Every structure is written in structure tokens, then in C-alpha cells.
Amino acid sequence: MKSLLNMTLVAAAATFVPAVVLAQTYPAKTVRVVIPWPAGGSNDVVGRIVMQKLSEALGQQFVIDNRGGASGSIGADVVSKAAPDGYTIMVHSTTHVGNAHIYGKKLTYDTVKDFTGVGMLSAQPGVLTVHPSLPVKTAKEFIALAKSKPGQINYSSSGNGSAPHLQMALLISTTGINIVHVPYKGGAPQVTALLAGETQASFATVGTVITHIRNGKLRPLGLGSTKPSKALPNVPTLAESGVPGYDMSPWIGVFAPAGTPKSVIDRLSSEINKALALPDVVKTLENQALDPSPSTVDQFNATLKADYEKYGKLIKLTGAKIE
Numbered sequence: 001m002k003s004l005l006n007m008t009l010v011a012a013a014a015t016f017v018p019a020v021v022l023a024q025t026y027p028a029k030t031v032r033v034v035i036p037w038p039a040g041g042s043n044d045v046v047g048r049i050v051m052q053k054l055s056e057a058l059g060q061q062f063v064i065d066n067r068g069g070a071s072g073s074i075g076a077d078v079v080s081k082a083a084p085d086g087y088t089i090m091v092h093s094t095t096h097v098g099n100a101h102i103y104g105k106k107l108t109y110d111t112v113k114d115f116t117g118v119g120m121l122s123a124q125p126g127v128l129t130v131h132p133s134l135p136v137k138t139a140k141e142f143i144a145l146a147k148s149k150p151g152q153i154n155y156s157s158s159g160n161g162s163a164p165h166l167q168m169a170l171l172i173s174t175t176g177i178n179i180v181h182v183p184y185k186g187g188a189p190q191v192t193a194l195l196a197g198e199t200q201a202s203f204a205t206v207g208t209v210i211t212h213i214r215n216g217k218l219r220p221l222g223l224g225s226t227k228p229s230k231a232l233p234n235v236p237t238l239a240e241s242g243v244p245g246y247d248m249s250p251w252i253g254v255f256a257p258a259g260t261p262k263s264v265i266d267r268l269s270s271e272i273n274k275a276l277a278l279p280d281v282v283k284t285l286e287n288q289a290l291d292p293s294p295s296t297v298d299q300f301n302a303t304l305k306a307d308y309e310k311y312g313k314l315i316k317l318t319g320a321k322i323e
Contacts, residue, residue: 026086026264027060034090036075038068041187042207042290046121046252047091049284053275054268071159073099073107080109084259086268089118094163094250097308101315102161103322112308117300118254119269121276122290124205125249126167126224127235132216134200139222139241142201146177153179156199158187160320163250166311167203167224169318170248171238181318194218205250206231207289225249231289248310251293253300269297 033051037043044066051062067075072095082088100111109115128139134153136142146153157165160183172179182199184190187208194202195217206229212218213232222238223229226247238246254272256265273294275281285292295303315321 026267027058029087030061030063031086032065032082032088033062034065034067034075034079034088036067036069036072036078036090036092039066042122042124042205042288043091043093043252045288046285046290049281050121050272050275051091053278053281054271057271057274071095071099071102071162073103076111076115077108079255079257080114082257084257084261086256086260086264088257089268090115090255091121091252092255093124093252094307094311096255097304098161098163098166098311098315100308101312102320106322114258115255116258116260116265117297117304118256118265119272119297120251120253120293120295120300120303121272122285123225123227123249123251123293124163124207124290125227125229126163126203127206127209127213127229127232128167128171128201128203128221128224128238129194129209129213129218130201130221131194131197131199132219133197134219136221137219139236139238139243142221143175143177143242146175146179150178151180153201154182154199155179155201155203156182156184156190156193157202158190159183159185160322161315161318163205164190164203165318165320166314167248167250168201169314170246171203171243173314173317174243174246205289210289227291229289229291230286251303252290253304265297 035044035047048064055062067078072092079088079090136145155168184193190202191204191208193199209218210231213220220232220235222241223235224238226237226239276292276294282292
């Protein structure tokens with residue numbers, strides 16, 4: 001009996017040791033960081049800032065690999081097929097969960113089953129913004145005007161099923177207003193259309209419109225998040241502005257292929273949170289109108305689950321899909 005007990009203990013120890021050793025030695029080589037968007041966007045900016053800090057802290061290079069296209073699904077496909085060993089990870093946005101409902105069976109991977117969340121990097125607060133020619137200065141006035149002129153106000157987005165589209169869809173479903181969606185191919189043309197007066201309203205990330213707001217070319221009415229924005233301290237949230245319960249704030253986070261050892265996920269999560277607490281990182285992100293948002297692995301995966309359901313309902317409501 002004693003011999004059997006000893007054998008059991010040895011077997012258990014042998015099972016436990018590799019996980020401990022893996023956590024202590026990871027990373028032992030270069031880590032590829034797939035960013036499924038072109039260089040220069042918010043995902044790329046945040047990813048490069050944080051991954052540089054991980055390179056410095058862990059003594060191995062975290063090399064950025066931009067794989068843009070198809071709303072991030074091309075790069076996500078690469079990561080879904082990578083070995084689940086921690087040496088291929090991904091920096092992606094809320095669009096990742098939205099794509100599951102927009103593309104459906106056209107996706108070559110399963111958004112839920114083929115990935116695990118590592119942690120959040122930053123929130124990208126969205127702000128309801130209008131062209132100055134629209135005679136409104138608050139969200140309440142915008143809603144009242146839209147109700148008085150059903151179907152006469154146009155709003156731009158960066159595409160069907162994009163965060164700006166769904167943020168407005170949530171406002172529409174919550175308030176009962178009737179405004180017309182005009183999708184564009186990306187955030188830049190979306191904002192350009194608003195600046196030109198081709199559309200009268202739009203949801204956009206604070207970072208993409210902050211300069212235009214400061215020079216008076218666009219007017220902010222309310223933030224989509226429940227928290228204030230340091231970049232727009234005088235702009236209230238929509239929940240404070242007559243739309244109780246409104247809460248939709250896009251984010252950027254880190255993912256790994258499903259099956260990546262928990263010890264590796266936990267190590268990455270810990271180092272990411274340390275990086276996000278560094279004063280120079282906080283300052284740099286806030287200068288980009290991005291809010292550093294450290295989280296635990298469990299918190300991030302809970303957010304993924306909640307947003308997967310929320311985005312699914314909104315996308316079904318709008319009828320948005322990729323043909």
C-alpha cells in the first residue's frame with residue numbers, strides 16, 4: 001500500500017512539474033503577436049506599446065505581425081490554427097466577437113471554441129457626435145429632434161456590424177428613434193463623411209474625433225461608456241444624458257489559441273497588467289484617447305461572453321451580415 005501511495009505521489013508530481021517549469025521558463029524564444037489590422041490603427045498602437053514592455057520585462061522579443069483584412073478575421077484565422085504554446089498570440093478588438101455573428105459560417109474558425117482570452121489592454125470609448133449644423137447640443141435634444149423627423153437624419157459608421165454601427169443600433173433600440181444608417185469602408189471615411197455634412201451624426205471612438213471636436217468641427221453629445229473620458233472631461237455619458245442603462249464601450253484585448261496552458265496565460269496576463277500600470281504607458285495611451293484597462297483572465301473572459309451575447313442580439317436586430 002505504501003509503495004502504491006508513493007507511486008501515486010510521484011505521478012502527481014510529474015504531472016505538476018512541467019506546468020511549473022513552463023511558467024518559469026516562458027517565454028524561451030520569440031513570441032509572434034498577430035494584430036489583424038493594418039499598422040497605425042488603435043489595435044496596432046496599443047499592441048506595440050504593451051508588447052515592447054513585455055519584451056523588456058521577459059527578455060524575449062514580442063514581434064508584431066500585422067495581418068489586416070476582412071474586419072480582422074484573416075489574422076484571427078492565422079492565430080486559430082497556431083500551436084497553443086504561447087508563442088503566437090493576438091491583439092484584437094470587440095470586432096472579434098461581432099464577426100462571429102456578421103460572418104457566421106463564412107468564418108474559418110470558431111470565435112468561442114478556438115480562442116481563449118488573456119486580458120484586456122484598453123477601452124476605446126465611443127462618443128455620439130454630430131455635425132455642428134445639426135441644431136442640438138445634448139443627447140436629449142438629439143433624441144427629440146430625431147423623433148420629430150423620423151427617417152430624416154443620417155448617421156455614418158465604419159461598416160455593417162462595426163462598433164459604431166452597433167453603438168447607434170443600441171441607441172435606436174433603446175430610445176425608439178428612426179435614423180438612417182450609411183455604412184462606409186472604415187473609420188476614416190466614416191468621420192470624413194460626418195465632417196463634410198454628408199451625414200449628420202455618428203458614433204466614433206474618442207481618438208478618431210478628438211481633434212475635430214477640439215477645433216469645433218464636430219460636436220460631442222454623450223459617451224457610450226459608463227465611465228467619463230479623460231480626453232473629454234466635460235462630456236457626460238449617455239446614461240447620464242437621458243438614456244438610462246446605456247453601456248457599450250469597445251475594447252482591445254489579447255487572445256491566445258484555445259488549449260494554451262493556463263500557466264502561460266497567467267504569466268502573460270500578469271505581465272500585461274504590470275505594463276499597463278507603468279506611468280509612461282498610461283500617459284501614452286491616454287494621449288491617444290485610450291483608457292488603460294487591466295483585467296484578470298476571468299474578468300476578460302466574462303466580458304467576452306457578455307459582449308458575444310450583446311453583439312449577437314444587436315446584429316440580429318440590425319440584420320447586418322456579410323453576403
